[in-house]
Every structure is written in structure tokens, then in C-alpha cells.
Amino acid sequence: MYMHFARKESTDKVYDLAVIGAGPAGSLAAALAARAGLSVIMFEQKKHPRTKICGGFLSGRAISLLPQDLELLSLQYEPVYQISVIKNRTPNTYNSKSRLGLVLKRDKLDQLLAEYAVRTGVKLKENETVESVQTVKPDGNNKDLYLLKSTKNKDVNIFANYLIVADGVNSNNAGKVGLPGKHSFYGWGLSKVINMESPVAETGTLKFYPLPFLGGMGWSFSGPKWTNHGVGGITGKKHLKKAYPKLFASDFEANPEDEKPNTWPLPFLGPLKKNAKYNSIVIGDAAGLVEPFSGEGLYNSFKSAHLAISAILKSMAKIDSQVAAAEIYNPLFRKHFYRAFIKTLPGAALLHARSIMAPSTLPSQIAALMGNSLWFNETFDLSSIGTDGLLVKDIGN
Numbered sequence: 016m017y018m019h020f021a022r023k024e025s026t027d028k029v030y031d032l033a034v035i036g037a038g039p040a041g042s043l044a045a046a047l048a049a050r051a052g053l054s055v056i057m058f059e060q061k062k063h064p065r066t067k068i069c070g071g072f073l074s075g076r077a078i079s080l081l082p083q084d085l086e087l088l089s090l091q092y093e094p095v096y097q098i099s100v101i102k103n104r105t106p107n108t109y110n111s112k113s114r115l116g117l118v119l120k121r122d123k124l125d126q127l128l129a130e131y132a133v134r135t136g137v138k139l140k141e142n143e144t145v146e147s148v149q150t151v152k153p154d155g156n157n158k159d160l161y162l163l164k165s166t167k168n169k170d171v172n173i174f175a176n177y178l179i180v181a182d183g184v185n186s187n188n189a190g191k192v193g194l195p196g197k198h199s200f201y202g203w204g205l206s207k208v209i210n211m212e213s214p215v216a217e218t219g220t221l222k223f224y225p226l227p228f229l230g231g232m233g234w235s236f237s238g239p240k241w242t243n244h245g246v247g248g249i250t251g252k253k254h255l256k257k258a259y260p261k262l263f264a265s266d267f268e269a270n271p272e273d274e275k276p277n278t279w280p281l282p283f284l285g286p287l288k289k290n291a292k293y294n295s296i297v298i299g300d301a302a303g304l305v306e307p308f309s310g311e312g313l314y315n316s317f318k319s320a321h322l323a324i325s326a327i328l329k330s331m332a333k334i335d336s337q338v339a340a341a342e343i344y345n346p347l348f349r350k351h352f353y354r355a356f357i358k359t360l361p362g363a364a365l366l367h368a369r370s371i372m373a374p375s376t377l378p379s380q381i382a383a384l385m386g387n388s389l390w391f392n393e394t395f396d397l398s399s400i401g402t403d404g405l406l407v408k409d410i411g412n
């Protein structure tokens with residue numbers, strides 16, 4: 016539904032790009048766009064550092080999509096070289112020669128990414144919830160624009176040529192630009208950070224506890240002074256709430272008064288949906304891009320950010336012929352998410368079967384999944400989409 020709009024030339028600024036949500040997906044997309052020379056405004060309803068329920072594991076493949084000058088290693092982190100799958104109390108362990116990723120605190124990672132976006136020139140509006148988004152045709156403009164209003168500044172009109180919706184799994188902004196809104200089916204994760212060296216902690220190792228009948232797994236990931244315990248799966252919160260204390264009874268014995276683990280959805284069916292229309296693109300959890308076997312979401316959040324900025328830059332280069340970003344993004348999305356997902360589903364089922372039939376082989380398979388080298392993993396080549404110039408390959412050890 017388009018609306019004619021009288022824009023006040025003096026006060027109403029038109030940004031090249033507006034981003035809703037400064038989580039990892041939104042902040043990376045905003046930063047990539049600003050580094051390419053676009054004027055970018057980004058809204059975040061909370062203030063960083065804000066809590067986000069997460070296991071806190073950043074895989075090697077996710078790291079490879081981050082800019083080198085992000086100074087990721089300035090955060091407190093634990094490098095991971097080992098994966099252990101525990102079945103019937105027996106650990107099956109895989110040792111890797113190369114680093115598989117980092118365990119870190121999500122609030123700190125997200126804050127670093129948002130601050131990085133600001134350093135690249137993004138105007139970040141924190142504590143500002145976007146409450147309305149419309150497609151408008153301002154008088155005298157030959158192009159439709161996005162008009163955003165936030166709860167804090169209801170009288171201020173923010174216009175943008177392009178829009179990225181990165182407002183997480185409970186997205187209520189995608190629907191406002193005519194794209195599928197909230198997800199109807201997703202998995203759940205429950206997790207809790209214990210600020211001490213836990214009795215089952217082993218730094219440098221990711222521990223997994225297969226729960227194949229819940230379509231998921233439990234985990235124990237240890238950072239330098241904390242351990243993240245959790246369970247995830249697709250059968251619903253009730254089953255997971257029962258599984259958690261069975262796996263991590265010591266959490267409750269040590270501190271019986273402690274808070275219970277918090278729950279958060281894991282949306283993974285997004286590749287089956289359409290995620291771009293005209294010049295708006297939905298990315299990250301808002302687009303439902305979590306990996307179905309492991310629950311890893313950061314890699315696909317970053318991947319969708321790269322694809323979205325690539326499409327926007329190409330659309331801007333074709334400004335005279337008015338090629339909308341969606342015309343470029345939708346085929347990219349089909350290639351890099353839809354087709355990849357169709358192969359990933361049987362891959363996830365096989366990995367669950369392996370956890371029952373041959374658990375000793377699962378750790379190396381999980382390492383390969385996170386290293387992007389299983390048969391169903393897609394090789395994602397940034398140079399083919401044109402955003403690799405913003406990155407360097409090695410961020411050290």
C-alpha cells in the first residue's frame with residue numbers, strides 16, 4: 016500500500032539505508048554498507064550491552080565473514096580446538112589442529128559489532144523502537160521511499176531508499192513492508208550462563224549431549240570464567256525444561272536459588288519463505304535462518320548481511336534502470352539459502368541418526384559442519400558477491 020507524502024526538504028533527511036535492529040545481523044549489514052560509502056541509520060530498541068540468550072559459540076566460518084579491524088580478540092574469549100559428544104556418560108572426542116571457533120559472551124560480541132558500525136559512520140539510535148514503517152512516494156520524488164517512525168521521536172520522519180529488517184525472531188516489522196512476518200514453527204533453546212568454573216567445564220572443548228528424540232542437543236560451552244549450559248530442540252519447551260536438569264543437575268545443587276534457564280526461539284524454516292520485496296530485505300533470525308541441526312545462527316546472520324548489502328550496492332549501481340534490490344536479492348537468496356536448506360534437512364536427520372547409531376563419529380562431523388565441509392554445506396564465496404573487499408581473511412589465533 017503506497018502513500019503520497021509531502022516531505023519537508025529542510026528537516027527530513029533521506030538516508031541511503033535504514034536498518035531495524037542492532038543485533039549481529041543488523042550491525043554487520045549496517046557496517047558493510049557504511050564502509051561502501053552509504054549513509055546509514057540503525058535503530059535498536061535496547062541499549063548495548065543488552066542480553067541475548069545464546070550459547071556464545073562463534074564458529075570459524077562465522078568469523079571468516081567478519082571484518083578484520085573489528086578487534087574481535089579484544090573480547091574475553093576461549094579458543095576451541097576440541098569437540099566432545101557425551102552419550103551414556105561416555106565422552107567421544109575429536110581434536111582439531113586448527114581453531115574451530117571462539118566461546119565468548121554474546122552481549123559483548125553484539126556491543127562490539129554495534130560500536131564497530133558506529134566507527135564506520137553508521138548513525139545508531141539506541142533505546143528507540145521502530146513502531147511504524149511505510150512505503151511512501153514523497154511529492155517530487157520519482158522513487159518510493161521507506162518512512163520510519165520510532166517510539167522515542169514520533170514527530171521525526173526518517174526516510175530511506177533501502178531498508179534492512181534485522182529485528183530478530185519476533186520480528187514485527189517484516190510484515191509492515193509486505194513480507195512474511197512472525198514465524199509459525201520453530202525450535203526452542205534454553206540456556207543459562209554460570210559465572211564460575213562449572214564442575215563439568217573443560218575450557219577449549221565444546222561438549223554436546225545428543226537428544227535425538229527431542230530433535231536437538233544439550234551443550235556445555237566454557238569461557239575463561241563462565242560456562243554456558245543449554246538444551247535445544249524442536250519438540251517444544253516442556254520437553255526441554257525436563258531435559259535440562261537431568262543433564263545439568265549440578266547447576267541446581269550448587270545454587271538452588273539461582274534463576275532458571277531462559278528460553279528463546281530458534282527459527283530455521285526461513286529459507287522456504289520470501290525475504291525481500293522492492294528495496295526491503297529481511298535478514299538474520301527475522302528471516303528464520305538458524306542451522307537446523309546445531310542451532311548455529313550467527314554464520315547465516317552474517318551471510319545474509321553480506322548478500323543483502325551486495326544486492327543493495329548492485330541495485331544502487333543500476334539506479335537509472337531502477338532495478339530494485341529484491342530483484343537481485345531473491346535469486347541470491349534462492350541460491351545460497353533455499354537450495355542449501357533443501358540439502359541441509361536430510362543432512363540434519365542423518366546427523367541425529369549418527370548420534371544414536373555411531374556417536375563416536377559425531378564429533379568430527381560437528382567440526383566439519385562448523386568448518387563448512389560436510390557434503391550438504393554450501394561453499395560461500397564472498398568474492399562472487401562482491402563484498403570480500405571489506406574483509407581480510409586472517410584474524411590471528
Ligand SMILES: Cc1cc2nc3c(=O)[nH]c(=O)nc-3n(C[C@H](O)[C@H](O)[C@H](O)COP(=O)(O)OP(=O)(O)OC[C@H]3O[C@@H](n4cnc5c(N)ncnc54)[C@H](O)[C@@H]3O)c2cc1C
Nearest residue numbers: 036038039040060069070071072145183204299300312313
Ligand atoms: C538458546 C540459544 C542458543 C544459541 N546459541 C548459538 C551459538 O552458540 N552460536 C550461534 O552462532 N548461534 C546461536 N544461537 C542463534 C543466535 O543467537 C541467533 O541466530 C542470532 O542472535 C541472530 O542475530 P540477529 O541479529 O538476527 O537477531 P538478534 O540477535 O535477536 O537481534 C535483533 C535485534 O533487534 C532489536 N529489535 C527488535 N525489534 C526492534 C524494533 N522494533 N526496533 C528496534 N530494534 C528492534 C532487538 O532488541 C535485538 O537487539 C542461539 C540461539 C538460542 C535461542
